[in-house]
Amino acid sequence: MKRFLMRIPLTKYGLPQVAVFPALVLLLMAAVFLLAKGRVHIAVTITVELLLTIVLVWVLAFFRDPYRQIPSETNILLSPADGVVTDIEVVDDETILGEKALRIGIFLNIFNVHINRAPCRAKVERTDYKKGRFINAMDRQSSKVNESNDILMTRLDEPADRLLVRQISGAIARRIVCRTKSGDTLASGQKFGMIKFGSRTELYLPIRQQAKCRVKVSDKVKAGLTVLVRYE
Numbered sequence: 001m002k003r004f005l006m007r008i009p010l011t012k013y014g015l016p017q018v019a020v021f022p023a024l025v026l027l028l029m030a031a032v033f034l035l036a037k038g039r040v041h042i043a044v045t046i047t048v049e050l051l052l053t054i055v056l057v058w059v060l061a062f063f064r065d066p067y068r069q070i071p072s073e074t075n076i077l078l079s080p081a082d083g084v085v086t087d088i089e090v091v092d093d094e095t096i097l098g099e100k101a102l103r104i105g106i107f108l109n110i111f112n113v114h115i116n117r118a119p120c121r122a123k124v125e126r127t128d129y130k131k132g133r134f135i136n137a138m139d140r141q142s143s144k145v146n147e148s149n150d151i152l153m154t155r156l157d158e159p160a161d162r163l164l165v166r167q168i169s170g171a172i173a174r175r176i177v178c179r180t181k182s183g184d185t186l187a188s189g190q191k192f193g194m195i196k197f198g199s200r201t202e203l204y205l206p207i208r209q210q211a212k213c214r215v216k217v218s219d220k221v222k223a224g225l226t227v228l229v230r231y232e
Helices: 002-007 017-036 042-062
Strands: 076-078 083-091 101-108 115-117 122-130 148-155 162-169 175-178 191-196 199-206 211-213 227-231
Touching: 017 042, 083 199, 101 211, 101 227, 122 175, 148 175, 162 175, 162 191, 191 199
Parallel strands: none
Antiparallel strands: 076 227, 083 101, 101 199, 115 191, 122 148, 148 162, 162 199, 175 191, 211 227
16 A cells, blocks of 8 residues: 555645544544444445545545656647636736736635646735635636735736736635745746646636637636637
């Protein structure tokens, strides 16, 4: 089991849960085996152990950190998260980027990889964490009322636009992890954090004639791999 766990690519952003949760499940499995032995029908014991094994696999899978071959193109914006595109809208809120912006919302369920990645080569201007509620992250209103963290950044390639990636908690997610700060330079597709246990991630970019959205609602996307926008 130890060798098996060491081979699974797990994210450092999952600590301490990635260490504590599997240990608790393994202890519970051992306790069930010892306490049920000779007292409970073997079929019941096996069923419980199988269910706990499924929970263990899911916990490890949730914190997985698969290798990604990041595209080398500089005229694209990559998805900042795995999941499903739930909405693509023009947002007339100048408090976000100082001008009209295109928002691409991505919902992450509990089975998706939850690591967030930079959409392009960029310099971080600032991060802004806000406390809030925990309504279903599939609801676009969660962007306004839920716990969230904004990462405002500027592209280092042309066009040198300002972008914003928003990490949003969901009904289950209660922990946003962001390991970047003002002044940091991020490579395209670079990992910078995650949201634990179901969430939403949004990308905001200025409205530009040459910026062509390459996804549609209901598309499945992968962080650091799927091209959301291409500058033509």
